[in-house]
Amino acid sequence: MNTKICRPRFFTLVLFLPVLLALVISAGGARAESFRLIFICDIHLMPELNGAGGFRAAIARINELDPDLVITGGDLIYDALEADYKRSSSLYDLYIALRDEIDAPVYDVIGNHEVFGLYPSSGIDPGHAEYGKKMFIDRIGEGSTYRSFDFRGWHFILLDTIGFTSDRKYFGLVGRGQLEWIARDLEKTGQDTPIAVAGHIPLVSAYGQTKKGAASAASPNEVVVNSHEVLALFEEYDLKLVLQGHLHIVEQIAIKGTHFVTGGAVSGAWWKGPFEGFPEGFVVVDFDGARFSYYYESYGWKAED
Ligand SMILES: [Fe+2]
Structure with missing residues (x-):
């Protein structure tokens, strides 16, 4: 009686054992795969100069290129830096909708x-409920201005590179609390996982040197002033x-x-045409395991006359 009941269970287990093993291996191993990422920056969405039309044209091209994720x-x-609440709030709404x-x-x-x-x-008074980074945190950032996630064998870290001066200006900075968070995040990630970082203000750029000479210091508004502290955290890790x-x-x-890629601008020169010869566009990155290649895609936008 018991044998009759047990036998089907035993055979079922034998039959599904290879499937169970495969599931355990694929869940436990950080197996990299091929996928496409599109990085779009400096959209500067605005109703003026047909900025919304430009973003829509970029989106149409992005969807044609069929990425697996977009950053x-x-x-x-x-x-929102200098606008009133109504304008800032409506721009956030417009961005989220598009x-x-x-x-x-x-x-x-x-x-x-x-x-x-x-x-x-x-x-705007600093006491406003959505002052500063709070508007981004609440509406877009899912509770934070920096975070990380895993995608097909890679670890992605999204940085907040914006610091504030005491007289209410911005400059490039990764703050102390965020540096500590990065260190903890990397410990969890491990040394064998390929890592990609995305941030707004560049960690590394030589463009200023091509314009002002190699001896010129970059402006604190143009680059992250403590990029050396950020990059030191990655020394034992596989930042690609x-x-x-x-x-x-x-x-x-x-x-x-480590490849540092500055990704042009979807808006070019704030929807007034190409910026210093760089056309409106975005970066397409194709990953194949731990390897990757990238190119700049201009989506053919023509600014209004
Ligand atoms: Fe910008």
């Missing part, structure tokens, strides 16, 4: 222009790619196997 690189809107037209999952990075009311000329925005230029620098 935005900050300066999503223009502008972003939802992107077929792939989207992960947002904060830029300086998402900071609500920082400039005193905005007339840093995607950055802010400068509206296309630039690639490789140091010790």
Whole structure:
């Protein structure tokens, strides 16, 4: 009697054992796969200059390119730094509505222009419920201005690169609390996992040198002033790619196997045409295991006359 009942259970177990093993191996191993990421930065979404039409055209091209995920690189809107609440709030609403037209999952990075009311000329009191980064945190950032996630064998870290001065201006900074969070996040990630970082203000850029000479110091508004502290945290880890925005230029620098890519601008020169010869566009990154290649895709936008 018992044998009759047990036998089917035993055979069922034998039959499904290979399936169970495969499930355990695939869940436990950080197996990298091929996938496509699109990095879009400096959208500067605004109703003027047909900025919304431009973002829609970029989205149409993004959807055609069929990425597996999209990361935005900050300066999503223009502008919350200096605008009143009504304008800032409506730009956030417009951005969220248009972003939802992107077929792939989207992960947002904060830029300086998402900071609500920082400039005193905005007339916003620092006591406002959505002052500063709170507007981004509540509406877009899912409770934070920095976070990380795993995707098909890679670890992605989205940075907040915006610091505030005491007189309510912004500069490039990764703050102390965030540095400590990065260290803890990397410990959990481990040394064998390939890592990609995305942030708005560049960690590394040489573009200023091409314009002002190699001896010129970069402005604290243009680069992260403590990038050395950020990069030191990654020394024992496999940081392969840093995607950055802010400068509206296309630039690639490789140091010790880490590629720093400045990703142009979806808006070009704030929807007034290409910026210093760099057309409106975004970066397409194709991953194949731990390897990757990338290119800048101009989506053919023509600014209004
Ligand atoms: Fe920008």
